[in-house]
Amino acid sequence: MPNMSTSRLSTLSVSVPWNVFLITAGVTLYALGAVSLAIPQNFISGGIFGTGMLIYYATGRLSPSIWYFLMNIPLFILGWRFLSRRFLLYTLYGFIATSVITQLISLRYVFEDPLLAAVAAGALCGAGMGLIVRSLGSDGGLTIVAIILYQKYNFRMGQVFFLYNLLLFILGLAALDVTKAMYSLIFIFLTSVVMDYFAALFNHRKVAFIVTDKHEDVSQAILHRLKRGATLIPTRGAFTNKERFMVMTVLQNYQIKRLEELVFELDEHAFLIVENTFNVMGEGFSKRRVY
Secondary structure (H helix, E strand, O other): OOOOOHHHHHHHHHHHHHHHHEEEHHHHHHHHHHHHHHHHHHHOOOOOHHHHHHHHHHHHOOOOHHHHHHHHHHHHHHHHHHHHHHHHHHHHHHHHHHHHHHOOOOOOOOOHHHHHHHHHHHHHHHHHHHHHHOOOOOOOOOOHHHHHHHHHHHOHHHHHHHHHHHHHHHHHHOOHHHHHHHHHHHHHHHHHHHHHHHOOOOOOOOEEEEOOOOHHOOOOOOHHOOOOOOOOEEOOOOOOOOEEEEEEEEEEEEHHHHHHHHHHHHOOOEEEEEEEOOOOOOOOEEEEOOO
16 A cells, blocks of 8 residues: 555656656756766767767767767657657657757866766766656667667667677777777766666665564554555465465665564564565556656
């Protein structure tokens, strides 16, 4: 039984204003990292925007933002054929916002130490990408290709990104010196780490398994005192051969201490197991993301 605040958050997560906000905020952070910090150092990022950077460094024509926009047009047309309209409309906003904001940002800051630039750019770009991933859309580019390949041929999205970026860095070695390429690699690695952190920041839940002779009392307490759902799973002890029900429940992180107090208040001989879980989909938690 989800509580009212959780239900409101679940409804907010699928609302148009919230998703537009996530994409806009994410794109702005990404643009600051890429344009203000990475481009002055001649670093390249991964994906389609990184390809635009590489073309810009090699030719000096247009800008990474314009190259990114131009390369997204055929990808978006491809996605229109295979992916959901909701995801693509958010993605259309995402890649247009990326192209416009990265083009408009004029701030350039050159660190004397390229390593500091790689760290700072990676932190900003990763935070931005993490916010975008939390939305119901994307910033376009390689994400569209990766999702299509995953749905049609079961290629894992991580494999697609890895292989594309590996090829991009091989090409980058021809256009950049080795030192810049290595700093770019640090930049990309930090972007990925920070992106994963931000993407999971508000998504971690705890799953608890409670072995107790008072499963009815415990499950009812979880339902009415914690306002969370519970499932009774038939089990049998390997040592005692005794049959009983195990209670399973999924909670927010802050509810774990209350669960612990509740369980041992009702049964001091209970056995409580708590595990981390990355993503929970269903009523009261995350909505399924449809591509």
